[in-house]
Amino acid sequence: MPANTQDYVKWFRHSTPYINRHSDKTFVLMLPGEAITHANFHNIVHDIALLCSLDVRLVLVHGARPQIEDRLQVADTFSHFHNNLRITDSDSLSLVIQAIGEARTIVEAALSTSLPNSPMQDADMQVISGNFVVAMPHGVIDGVDLQHTGKVRKVHTKSLNAALDSGAVVLLSPLAYSPTGEIFNLSFSDVATHVASAIKADKLLAFVAGNGLSDSEGSLVRQLSLPECKDYLATHGATIGADLQQAVSACYLSCLQGVQRAQLISYETDGALLTELFTRDGLGTMIYSGQYEQLRVASIDDVAGILELIRPLEEQGILVRRSRELLETEINQFHVMDKDGTIIACAALYPYGDMAELSCVATHPDYRNGGRAATLLQQMEIQARKLHIKQLFLLTTQTAHWFIEQGFVQGKLEDLPVQRQLLYNYQRNSKIFIKTL
Incomplete structure (x- = not known):
C-alpha cells in the first residue's frame, strides 16, 4: 500500500x-x-x-x-x-x-x-x-x-x-x-x-x-x-x-x-x-x-496510451519522436496489447509494395522479458502476410541484438524501397534489418 x-x-x-x-x-x-x-x-x-x-x-x-x-x-x-x-x-x-x-x-x-x-x-x-x-x-x-x-x-x-x-x-x-x-x-x-x-x-x-x-x-x-x-x-x-x-x-x-x-x-x-x-x-x-491481455488493432482511443508508452523511448533516442497529430493520422497502422485498458505494448506496420516497415515496437518497462514483444512481432508478421508482404524491414539504433534473435539480418540502405530511402535520417545513423517472411 x-x-x-x-x-x-x-x-x-x-x-x-x-x-x-x-x-x-x-x-x-x-x-x-x-x-x-x-x-x-x-x-x-x-x-x-x-x-x-x-x-x-x-x-x-x-x-x-x-x-x-x-x-x-x-x-x-x-x-x-x-x-x-x-x-x-x-x-x-x-x-x-x-x-x-x-x-x-x-x-x-x-x-x-x-x-x-x-x-x-x-x-x-x-x-x-x-x-x-x-x-x-x-x-x-x-x-x-x-x-x-x-x-x-x-x-x-x-x-x-x-x-x-x-x-x-x-x-x-x-x-x-x-x-x-x-x-x-x-x-x-x-x-x-x-x-x-x-x-x-x-x-x-x-x-x-x-x-x-x-x-x-x-x-x-x-x-x-x-x-x-x-x-x-x-x-x-x-x-x-x-x-x-x-x-x-x-x-x-x-x-x-x-x-x-x-x-x-x-x-x-x-x-x-x-x-x-x-x-x-x-x-x-x-x-x-x-484473453486477459488482449492483442488487437489500435483505435483512436488508444492514442493517449501509445504516447504514454513511447515517450520515454523517444526521449532516450530509441524511437523517432511522433506528435499526437501524426499518431492520430497513422493509428490504423498500429497494433496494441492492452491489459485492463492499459497499453503495455505496441507496434506499427507501414507497407511499401511487397515490403513493409516494422516501426515503433515498444513494451512497457514493467512487462519486458515476458515474451510480449515477440508475441506482438508474430502478430505483425501475420498481418504482413495477409497484405502479401514478402519482407519486413526496420531501422534501429539500440535494439539490434533483439531483432537478430527474432530472425532479422542486417541490410543496407539500397535494400529499402526507394520511397523509404529518401526518408532516411543520416543524423540518427540507424542500422537496417530485414526479415524474409
Whole structure:
C-alpha cells in the first residue's frame, strides 16, 4: 500500500479506472472458516464495506470447517471423510448446524458494525441471508452413504438478484434445504461456484492462506488461462494442499461455467483484496477465461496510451519522436496489447509494395522479458502476410541484438524501397534489418 502522501495520491489516481470498471459489477467472495478466526478478518470486512460504497454487488459465501471441527471435538465426536467430503450423520448434523450458525452470526455482526472513528463509520450495510440455494443429497458414492452431506440443486437467481439490486450484501452459508425440508451440509466452494454461474457474476474471489499459486521456483504465478489452470491442477494438485486445491478448483469451474475472472487472494495480508482489485498486477493469482491481455488493432482511443508508452523511448533516442497529430493520422497502422485498458505494448506496420516497415515496437518497462514483444512481432508478421508482404524491414539504433534473435539480418540502405530511402535520417545513423517472411 502507499507509504506516503505522494505515493497515496499516485496510487489513488491509478486506481480510478478500476473503480469505474468495478461499479455495478457482481462479485462472489469465498471466505473460508479459517479467515473468520484470523487476525486480519476485520480488515477484510472493512475492505468489503469499501466495495459496497463503490456500488459493487456482493455475494459473500462463508465456510465453517474449523468451527465444525471445534464443535465435534468438544462433543467428543469425529467425522469421517470420503472423497474429501465430510460424512454428516444424524448425530453430528445438529453440531454442524450450530457451528455454521455461529460462523454466519460472527460474519453478519462484523458486516453490521458502524462504529465512529473507524473504517466502518456510516457504512450502514444491509446483510440479507435466506434460502437462496436449494440442496439435494450427495447420496451414495462408491458404496458410501454421505447422509446429510449435500450439494447444490439450484439457485433462486431472481430473488437473489433482487436482494443485490436493493444494495444489500447477500450472505450465504454452507447449509441449505431440500424441497422436502431436509437440512444438508454443503461445501462452501460448491455454493460459491453454483451461485457465481447462476447469477453470471463478473468475478469469483477466493480467499486463501497464501498469496496464490507458486511456480516450480517458488515465485507467485500472477495469471493462468483456463487450459493453464487445468494443467496446473493436474501437475500440482496433489501437492498444494486440500484447501488451496479446493479454491483453485472453484476458480477453474466458475470460469468454465461463464465467469470471466476468478482470483485467489490472501486472507492473511492486510489490503490484499484492494490491491488485487485496484492495481494493474494485483497481489494474488488470477484465473481467466478468454484473453486477459488482449492483442488487437489500435483505435483512436488508444492514442493517449501509445504516447504514454513511447515517450520515454523517444526521449532516450530509441524511437523517432511522433506528435499526437501524426499518431492520430497513422493509428490504423498500429497494433496494441492492452491489459485492463492499459497499453503495455505496441507496434506499427507501414507497407511499401511487397515490403513493409516494422516501426515503433515498444513494451512497457514493467512487462519486458515476458515474451510480449515477440508475441506482438508474430502478430505483425501475420498481418504482413495477409497484405502479401514478402519482407519486413526496420531501422534501429539500440535494439539490434533483439531483432537478430527474432530472425532479422542486417541490410543496407539500397535494400529499402526507394520511397523509404529518401526518408532516411543520416543524423540518427540507424542500422537496417530485414526479415524474409
